[in-house]
Amino acid sequence: MKEEHSVQERKLLEAVGVGDERSFSDLYKLYYKRLYGFLMKMTNGQESVARDILQESFLRVWLNRDRLQEVSNFQAWIYKVVSTEMLTYLKKELHAKTKVERFCSHLDHDWEEVRLNNKLEVRDLRDVIASAICEMPKRRKLIYQMSRVEDLTPIEIASRLGISVNTVHNTLTTALRQIRQRLQEAGYNVLLSVLLLLKFF
Amino acid sequence: MMNTDRIDYLLRKYHASKITAVEREELSSLLEELPADVLIVVFQEFMEAHLEHSDRALDMGDVERDIRAILNVDRGMRMRWISVVASIAAMLVLVSIGYWMFVPDPGGSDRVEVVRDKGKEDLQPGGEGAILTLSDGTKVVLDSLGNSAVIQNTDGVRIQVVDGQIIYRDIDERSRTKPLMNTMATPKGRRHQIVLSDGTRVWLNAESNITYPVVFTAEERRVSVSGEAYFEVVRQPDNKPFMVEVSDTQTSIRVLGTKFNVNAYRDQDDIKTTLLEGKVEVAHRTLHKTLAPGQQAITNVEKENVRVNNHVDVNSVMAWRENRFSFDDTPLYIVMKELSRWYGFETIYQGEIPTYRYSGKIDKNLTFRQVIGLLGATNMQYEINSDKQVTIINN
Numbered sequence: 001m002k003e004e005h006s007v008q009e010r011k012l013l014e015a016v017g018v019g020d021e022r023s024f025s026d027l028y029k030l031y032y033k034r035l036y037g038f039l040m041k042m043t044n045g046q047e048s049v050a051r052d053i054l055q056e057s058f059l060r061v062w063l064n065r066d067r068l069q070e071v072s073n074f075q076a077w078i079y080k081v082v083s084t085e086m087l088t089y090l091k092k093e094l095h096a097k098t099k100v101e102r103f104c105s106h107l108d109h110d111w112e113e114v115r116l117n118n119k120l121e122v123r124d125l126r127d128v129i130a131s132a133i134c135e136m137p138k139r140r141k142l143i144y145q146m147s148r149v150e151d152l153t154p155i156e157i158a159s160r161l162g163i164s165v166n167t168v169h170n171t172l173t174t175a176l177r178q179i180r181q182r183l184q185e186a187g188y189n190v191l192l193s194v195l196l197l198l199k200f201f
Numbered sequence: 202m203m204n205t206d207r208i209d210y211l212l213r214k215y216h217a218s219k220i221t222a223v224e225r226e227e228l229s230s231l232l233e234e235l236p237a238d239v240l241i242v243v244f245q246e247f248m249e250a251h252l253e254h255s256d257r258a259l260d261m262g263d264v265e266r267d268i269r270a271i272l273n274v275d276r277g278m279r280m281r282w283i284s285v286v287a288s289i290a291a292m293l294v295l296v297s298i299g300y301w302m303f304v305p306d307p308g309g310s311d312r313v314e315v316v317r318d319k320g321k322e323d324l325q326p327g328g329e330g331a332i333l334t335l336s337d338g339t340k341v342v343l344d345s346l347g348n349s350a351v352i353q354n355t356d357g358v359r360i361q362v363v364d365g366q367i368i369y370r371d372i373d374e375r376s377r378t379k380p381l382m383n384t385m386a387t388p389k390g391r392r393h394q395i396v397l398s399d400g401t402r403v404w405l406n407a408e409s410n411i412t413y414p415v416v417f418t419a420e421e422r423r424v425s426v427s428g429e430a431y432f433e434v435v436r437q438p439d440n441k442p443f444m445v446e447v448s449d450t451q452t453s454i455r456v457l458g459t460k461f462n463v464n465a466y467r468d469q470d471d472i473k474t475t476l477l478e479g480k481v482e483v484a485h486r487t488l489h490k491t492l493a494p495g496q497q498a499i500t501n502v503e504k505e506n507v508r509v510n511n512h513v514d515v516n517s518v519m520a521w522r523e524n525r526f527s528f529d530d531t532p533l534y535i536v537m538k539e540l541s542r543w544y545g546f547e548t549i550y551q552g553e554i555p556t557y558r559y560s561g562k563i564d565k566n567l568t569f570r571q572v573i574g575l576l577g578a579t580n581m582q583y584e585i586n587s588d589k590q591v592t593i594i595n596n
Contacts, residue, residue, distance in 0.1 A: 021272050028271075
């Protein structure tokens with residue numbers, strides 16, 4: 001990676017860390033462009049599958065945004081996350097295909113089914129996260145919602161509430177941790193894999 | 202290491218779509234056998250060696266949707282699908298209303314939800330009408346049932362009301378040197394159209410006002426507005442500019458002949474100027490931004506900055522002129538602000554403000570209850586009392 005790229009990426013990551021949606025979007029598109037060709041080849045040209053894999057990977061980025069600064073090499077980290085997603089897909093895909101070939105001798109089978117079974121339902125996560133937010137103590141909930149619903153930056157939240165920016169940061173981190181905790185309890189592996197992977201770097 | 206080399210070889214064949222059925226089976230069992238940590242390292246190396254830079258322009262529409270879905274995941278929305286029966290019932294309501302569009306949320310959550318409301322009170326939609334304040338302070342109520350009353354102003358100007366529209370008569374030449382300022386204001390639940398002395402047409406949305414001279418002076422054309430107004434400015438032969446000042450914000454819009462919309466309600470942070478045709482220059486303090494058609498200038502008075510948005514949905518901005526509400530992933534409290542302007546109610550939140558978001562385009566001729574029903578409010582409970590207060594209950 002070129003030096004200027006890494007500087008640009010660092011800036012994006014910093015902004016994503018405090019919940020900046022535009023930077024997240026830019027980062028996402030940057031990697032979409034880098035990975036598109038490869039993902040398309042590995043999914044037999046199924047664009048929706050390629051997109052799912054990237055979406056699932058970046059969902060992990062978003063839900064761990066407060067911890068991005070702990071990742072020294074984001075590119076290596078996200079490639080690892082994508083690899084994990086890709087392998088999960090590939091295993092199911094190959095398994096299904098092999099099984100089908102074993103039992104039927106024709107190649108027409110339902111690829112879509114493989115994909116859907118594997119798909120992490122972003123929509124389902126919302127309910128779990130919403131209830132996690134509901135459970136938060138009043139103050140934490142307020143700060144979290146100012147950040148997510150009103151799209152305010154930590155500095156703006158701090159000045160509106162008359163508290164320190166640091167307090168806002170800490171509260172948002174606690175809120176995210178609580179959300180990840182609830183997701184894990186609900187069986188969504190958002191937390192675990194990322195934490196394990198973080199140790200590599 | 203033998204296994205990992207073999208995996209790399211098989212992955213390369215898979216990647217090139219040259220893998221045989223036997224090799225596929227071999228790859229499949231290797232993926233099952235090897236420990237996850239080894240596998241990830243091998244796969245990541247393989248991936249990084251095979252990344253190719255794609256120069257072809259990618260269609261980002263779907264990707265934008267994917268991104269939105271992630272960003273919406275922790276906004277705290279709750280969605281539930283209700284039974285098919287209820288959905289069909291909702292569809293029948295829609296058909297009977299005849300005109301309704303539902304824009305699915307980019308996150309793919311075309312949600313139909315349960316509304317739990319109490320009581321029978323409803324709020325009727327607004328209509329045409331405004332209050333005109335003359336330069337001497339006299340107020341004239343312009344109703345949709347307008348008559349042809351003639352009002353004599355102390356300044357000598359006579360005003361005739363025809364079909365709820367005003368016509369100025371007997372304008373004295375003196376008013377060209379000392380302008381007579383009049384104010385047209387729409388209360389909640391009313392909108393109004395006015396033609397200025399140069400032929401410029403202005404549409405006022407609910408709870409908005411414009412202050413203008415009965416006759417523009419020779420030097421300049423200057424008006425001030427608040428709330429929301431759509432302008433179709435007539436170009437003058439001498440290119441005399443038309444200035445719109447947004448009241449109390451040190452913001453002005455300078456135009457020649459154009460069509461544009463100004464959204465500047467006092468209860469929101471931003472002033473949004475959207476250009477449909479021609480050219481405008483938005484000025485805030487020392488900042489100046491020139492807009493091209495389809496662009497929107499967002500002036501934040503508190504932060505003293507002006508941003509230009511190139512990707513504005515003009516149809517959505519202009520929906521009010523076509524008598525529609527247009528929401529796109531809009532937070533509940535903003536939806537309620539807009540509805541309160543049209544149905545003339547006051548919103549009271551019992552408990553915290555719910556964080557639901559809504560998308561949809563809905564006819565403004567419907568009653569409040571119908572609109573809430575069509576928006577498919579989440580588990581929202583609300584109550585309307587006889588004092589025109591809507592209480593959102595969030596326990």
